[in-house]
Amino acid sequence: MDDHPRGMPPLTIGVLGVGALASAVVTGLCEGVDDAPPVVLSPRGAEAGARLTQAYPSVVVAGDNQEVLDRADVVLVCLRLRDADLLADLDWRPGQTVVSAVAGLTGADLAAAVAPASQVARAVPMVATAQRAWATPLRPDLPAAREVFERTGGVVAVGSDEQFDAVATALGTVAPFFDYLATVARFLVDHGMPQADADRLLGQSFAHVAAPLAQDGLDMQELLRGHATPGGGNEQLATLLRQAGVPEATRAGLDEIFRRQTGGAYEADSSDG
Ligand SMILES: NC(=O)C1=CN([C@@H]2O[C@H](COP(=O)(O)OP(=O)(O)OC[C@H]3O[C@@H](n4cnc5c(N)ncnc54)[C@H](OP(=O)(O)O)[C@@H]3O)[C@@H](O)[C@H]2O)C=CC1
Ligand SMILES: O=C(O)[C@@H]1CCC=N1
CATH class of the missing domain: 3.40.50.720 (NAD(P)-binding Rossmann-like Domain)
Structure with missing residues (x-):
C-alpha cells in the first residue's frame, strides 16, 4: 500500500x-x-x-x-x-x-x-x-x-522527532496572534471607534504587512527593522513589550506546551548522576 x-x-x-x-x-x-x-x-x-x-x-x-x-x-x-x-x-x-x-x-x-x-x-x-x-x-x-x-x-x-514536536508546538501560536490584535482593536474601541471598523482597519493593515511572509528569501529581522522607524510608535511598543518580558513569557509558554505535548520526553533525566 x-x-x-x-x-x-x-x-x-x-x-x-x-x-x-x-x-x-x-x-x-x-x-x-x-x-x-x-x-x-x-x-x-x-x-x-x-x-x-x-x-x-x-x-x-x-x-x-x-x-x-x-x-x-x-x-x-x-x-x-x-x-x-x-x-x-x-x-x-x-x-x-x-x-x-x-x-x-x-x-x-x-x-x-x-x-x-x-x-x-x-x-x-x-x-x-x-x-x-x-x-x-x-x-x-x-x-x-x-x-x-x-x-x-x-x-x-x-528531520527528527524532536524537530517535528517543536514544529507542532511552534505552529500552535496562531490564537495568541489574534489575541494580540484583539487587544489593539479594544484600544481603538475604547477611543470611540466602532468594533467592526476597528477590526477591519487592523485586518487590512496586518494582511498587507504579512504578505512578504509568504515570499522566498524571507528575513524576519529585516522585516522587524523595516517596520521600526526610529523614534516611532512601532519601535517604542516593541521595546516596551520586550521590557515587560513578553519574549520570555512567550518562550516559557512554548517550553511548557512542548513539555506537555511530548510528555517531557526531551527533558534531561534528573535521576542521572
Ligand atoms: N485546526 C487547526 O488548524 C489544526 C488542528 N490540529 C489538530 O487537529 C485536531 C482537530 O482539530 P480541529 O479540526 O480544529 O478540531 P474540531 O473540534 O473542529 O474537530 C474535531 C472533530 O472530531 C469529532 N469527534 C469527536 N469525537 C469523535 C468520535 N468519537 N468519533 C469521530 N469523530 C469525533 C468532533 O465531532 P463533534 O463536533 O460532533 O464533537 C469534531 O468534528 C486536533 O487534535 C488539533 O490539535 C493540527 C493542526 C492544525
Ligand atoms: O492548536 C493546536 O494544538 C494545533 C497544533 C498545530 C496548530 N494547531
Missing part, C-alpha cells in the same frame, strides 16, 4: 474527526480537482460532513468509525487529543497507513494505539491546506502520506 505506482487509481483516504482541520484538508483535496481522491469521513461532526459530501462527489460519510478504516488505504486522524483514546478500540490492518494530526499525541502512543498498522506518521496540516497553500510538515516521510499532502500544497519532510 505504501508503494503506490503512478497511474494507479488514487488511494482512498479515510478521515477520523471531521471538524475544522479535516474540512480544510478535504477541501484542498477536492476543490476544483478533476481526479479528486475517494474520501470516507467519520460520521461525527455531521454538519461539516454534510457540507463536504454536498460539495464533492468523491466524498462519502461512513456509518461508523470502523467503516472508515475498513474502506481506506490511508487514514488521517483529525480528532482532538481528548477523543484519541478511541483509536485503540478500532481494528486496524497491518498494511494500512495512519497519519495523525492530533497535537499532543506522541508517536509512540499513536503507534501503540493503531497496531498492527505499522505505517504510521504524524503531520501538521493547517487550514491553508484548503487553498493548497500549505506544505505539510510530515514525519516520517511515508509515500502514502506524502501522496495525500502533495495534493494539498506539498510536504516538508521533518
Whole structure:
C-alpha cells in the first residue's frame, strides 16, 4: 500500500474527526480537482460532513468509525487529543497507513494505539491546506502520506522527532496572534471607534504587512527593522513589550506546551548522576 505506482487509481483516504482541520484538508483535496481522491469521513461532526459530501462527489460519510478504516488505504486522524483514546478500540490492518494530526499525541502512543498498522506518521496540516497553500510538515516521510499532502500544497519532510514536536508546538501560536490584535482593536474601541471598523482597519493593515511572509528569501529581522522607524510608535511598543518580558513569557509558554505535548520526553533525566 505504501508503494503506490503512478497511474494507479488514487488511494482512498479515510478521515477520523471531521471538524475544522479535516474540512480544510478535504477541501484542498477536492476543490476544483478533476481526479479528486475517494474520501470516507467519520460520521461525527455531521454538519461539516454534510457540507463536504454536498460539495464533492468523491466524498462519502461512513456509518461508523470502523467503516472508515475498513474502506481506506490511508487514514488521517483529525480528532482532538481528548477523543484519541478511541483509536485503540478500532481494528486496524497491518498494511494500512495512519497519519495523525492530533497535537499532543506522541508517536509512540499513536503507534501503540493503531497496531498492527505499522505505517504510521504524524503531520501538521493547517487550514491553508484548503487553498493548497500549505506544505505539510510530515514525519516520517511515508509515500502514502506524502501522496495525500502533495495534493494539498506539498510536504516538508521533518528531520527528527524532536524537530517535528517543536514544529507542532511552534505552529500552535496562531490564537495568541489574534489575541494580540484583539487587544489593539479594544484600544481603538475604547477611543470611540466602532468594533467592526476597528477590526477591519487592523485586518487590512496586518494582511498587507504579512504578505512578504509568504515570499522566498524571507528575513524576519529585516522585516522587524523595516517596520521600526526610529523614534516611532512601532519601535517604542516593541521595546516596551520586550521590557515587560513578553519574549520570555512567550518562550516559557512554548517550553511548557512542548513539555506537555511530548510528555517531557526531551527533558534531561534528573535521576542521572
Ligand atoms: N485546526 C487547526 O488548524 C489544526 C488542528 N490540529 C489538530 O487537529 C485536531 C482537530 O482539530 P480541529 O479540526 O480544529 O478540531 P474540531 O473540534 O473542529 O474537530 C474535531 C472533530 O472530531 C469529532 N469527534 C469527536 N469525537 C469523535 C468520535 N468519537 N468519533 C469521530 N469523530 C469525533 C468532533 O465531532 P463533534 O463536533 O460532533 O464533537 C469534531 O468534528 C486536533 O487534535 C488539533 O490539535 C493540527 C493542526 C492544525
Ligand atoms: O492548536 C493546536 O494544538 C494545533 C497544533 C498545530 C496548530 N494547531
